[in-house]
Amino acid sequence: MASIKIRAKVKNGLTTVKTLMSHPMETGLRKDKKTGEKIPANHITEVTAEHKGNVIMTANWGGAISKNPYLSFKFKGAASGDMIKITWVDNTGKGDSAEAAIK
Amino acid sequence: MNLLRRKFLKTATYIGATTAAIGSGVLLPQRVLGAYNEAAFAAKDVNGALTASMGSDQYTASDAIKLKAPDIAENGAVVPVTVSSTLSNVEAISIIAAANVSPLTSSYQLSPACEAFVSTRIKMGKTADVVAVVKADGKLYSASKEVKVTIGGCGG
Numbered sequence: 001m002a003s004i005k006i007r008a009k010v011k012n013g014l015t016t017v018k019t020l021m022s023h024p025m026e027t028g029l030r031k032d033k034k035t036g037e038k039i040p041a042n043h044i045t046e047v048t049a050e051h052k053g054n055v056i057m058t059a060n061w062g063g064a065i066s067k068n069p070y071l072s073f074k075f076k077g078a079a080s081g082d083m084i085k086i087t088w089v090d091n092t093g094k095g096d097s098a099e100a101a102i103k
Numbered sequence: 104m105n106l107l108r109r110k111f112l113k114t115a116t117y118i119g120a121t122t123a124a125i126g127s128g129v130l131l132p133q134r135v136l137g138a139y140n141e142a143a144f145a146a147k148d149v150n151g152a153l154t155a156s157m158g159s160d161q162y163t164a165s166d167a168i169k170l171k172a173p174d175i176a177e178n179g180a181v182v183p184v185t186v187s188s189t190l191s192n193v194e195a196i197s198i199i200a201a202a203n204v205s206p207l208t209s210s211y212q213l214s215p216a217c218e219a220f221v222s223t224r225i226k227m228g229k230t231a232d233v234v235a236v237v238k239a240d241g242k243l244y245s246a247s248k249e250v251k252v253t254i255g256g257c258g259g
Contacts, residue, residue, distance in 0.1 A: 014218065027226070029204060051216075054214065054216075055214060056213075056214050056216055056217055057211060057212065057213055057214060057217055058211070058212040059209060059210070059211045059212075059221075060143070060144075060156075060209060060210045060211075060212075061208075061209045062144035062205055062207055062208055062209060063144075063205070063226075064200060064203055064205065064207075064208035064209070064225055064226045064227075065208060065209055065223060065224065065225055065226065066180055066181045066182075066223075066224040066225060066226055067180065067181075069223065069224065070183075070222075070223055070224050071221075071222070071223050072185075072220075072221070072222035072223070073211070073213075073217060073218070073220060073221050073222070074217065074218035074220045075214070075216045075217045075218060076216050076217075076218065077216045
């Protein structure tokens, strides 16, 4: 399941990574308008970014990140052609990861 | 007028119900592996969230942090926020929406290779200050900006 899109570009030694994940990001506070029942929380809790086996960044997310989350960050020390790996885990235990080459 | 009242009542019941549920332990989020900081996201006020996520609620405002967010967010469900900083040795960044039910939206642990830069999109329940808290050299610095929300993005 390709739920993660990654764009990474290196310029002057600085790599900018942009990712889009597809996820409903339910807070657990919303109610179903028809039944009045609460929609259970279902949101990404942790996103990790790895480069050459090293964790560059870990993000902890609550339910207050928008649906189909976007995340961008920058780091040093990567070269064009290196792989960057993004992994997410949600509060129901599901997860996904994807790899992309840095341009 | 009527609409406003309905909205108020709805919000009031929400808050009441959630607080009660958490008190009785029914609504506690499921345990997850790793370093996920549940307490920080369960905290109901800014100071509690900060203490749990960053280890302290003492922070000083700093010009070295740039917080980019819209003045007016037409849709509270998608508020683009970018935090960057010229501070050195930045270890972590937290983004807080002060009026949300759980103010902490997200926190980021940065490795030394990382630039002090994070950009994402958050949800906001209503008009409030967005606060970026940056941990550098073990100290907390902040920058904040008020974002007006015309349609809330949390609940209802």
